[in-house]
Amino acid sequence: MTERFSAREAIALAGDDFRELPVPMREFKPDGPLSWQGYDDSRRRALTRTGEDESVVCGTAVIGSTRAVLIAFEFGFLGGSLGERTGDRVEAAYTHARAHRLPVVSLVATGGSRMQEGMLALTQLQRVARQSALAREAGLPQIAVLRDPTTGGGWATLGAGADVTLALPGAQVGFAGSRVRPSDADPAAYTAEAQVAAGAVDAVVREEELRETLALWLTLLTAPAAEAEGEGEVEVESEAASGGEVEPVPPPAALGAPGLPATGWDAVRHARTPERPRAAAYLDAYFSRRAAIGGDRCGGSDDGMLCGFGSGPAGRTVAYAAQCGTATRPAGYRTAARLIRLAGRLGFPVLTLVDTPGAANDAQAERQGAGSAIADLFAAVATARTPVTTLVIGEGGSGGALALAAPGNTWATPDSYFSVIAPELAAAILKRPASEVRDTADQLRIRPQDLVELGVIRGIVEHAGR
Secondary structure (H helix, E strand, C coil), X not given: CCCCCCHHHHHHXXXXXXXXXXXXXXXCCCCCCCCCCCHHHHHHHHHHXXXXXXXEEEEEEEECCEEEEEEEECCCCHHHCECHHHHHHXXXXXXXXXXXXXXXXXXXXXXXXXXXXXXXXXXXXXXHHHHHHHHHHCCCCEEEEEEEEEEHHHHHHHHCCCCEEEECCCCEEECCCCCCCCCCCCHHHHEHHHHHHCCCCCEECCHHHHHHHHHHHHHHHCCCCEECCCCCCEECCCHHHHCCCCCXXXXXXXXXXXXXXXXXXXXXXXXXXXXXXXXXXXXXXXXCCEEEECCCCCCCCCCCEEXXXXXXXXXXXXXXXXXXXXXXXXXXXXXXXHHHHHHHHHCCCEEEEEEECCECCCHHHHXXXXXXXXXXXXXXXXXXXXXXXXXXXXXXXXXXXXCCCCCCCEEECCCCEEECCCHHHHHHHCCCCHHHHHHHHHHHCCCHHHHHHHCCCCEECCECCC
């Protein structure tokens, strides 16, 4: 179990210059809306113990160079539970964020909804969900940091509903709290680390790295800042939210062998060589710094699909989704679709790198919905709100590669190929002997220069430094 920080300790861990927002006033009759005997006494004891008069502290703080709205839960106050007054404060914080165009960072530590307020407490989740949705519509980034514990409705709204979800090591994370889980439940399944493996959390971040990590994310996910009126916050506005034009990014330069292949089989051989640069090398060369998202939010992750945001040419933030040369799994396609839609909401162009022999086709991939995952990515690219630029850097295997490619804005490196199907499989389907695989590769016209002539790609990128 990770160390349990108070709300204000968590705020100090994340940023500086914290300015608490005005507290909305709501009067309760004695012992709250349900007249729960002893509720007022419980609240008084919680105040004495924590110094807070509610389970959440809201304000603005500077994280790195970006001012953001902070929503910090105080677990020591009735288990960080959500009641009507909690909902009032969270709603007011989001309202302030929209008015001043500030990103929202939630430092979550909660056991769920407050029993002493019954269904009135539970319905606060609807209020919180609506505020989060309004922030998304406004193009404002939302980042959640999961502290110990993060369970119940707090996890299912502010936590899992954020654009980027981080967690402290060892934090309990799950919809079911420790006292309501099945007696034989594996406790390891309800941890931050398990949620990363399940694709529900982007990363586990150590306490000493939290401020730097949040600063990087906020820098990448916000547009250039300007002074706002009022208390002097940094005003943040995405290009999508402001209606500005988003220009496509140029494709990266080629890093591998500069020469074009003489034959179709040469193209296959060049793309499959172990010495060829892979996605990580291209991302390192293209971005000065980057931060990754991980997981499809549907129970899976795929290490063969790298997704995130980086500082690209001229310091411009660019979203990226890159295949790593392996057969892409359903979770990889879903993560890429998640990335493209998030980039569209926040107003950032997208770079995709194609490099896969094809979609994973084992039984597990079928059970995980390979077809629907690929269809979802095709739809995300087709309806992208911001421009997508694609570079084929290795193998382009069938629909499993095409799903990540931008129609009309796909480029290729000299050591790549793109094919309706792998030459070996094409020969097998046509009942040709293995000796005819090379001729089949030529017939498929899969070389980069063939693809340009056919109008499938826009052009072949030059080697770096040429």
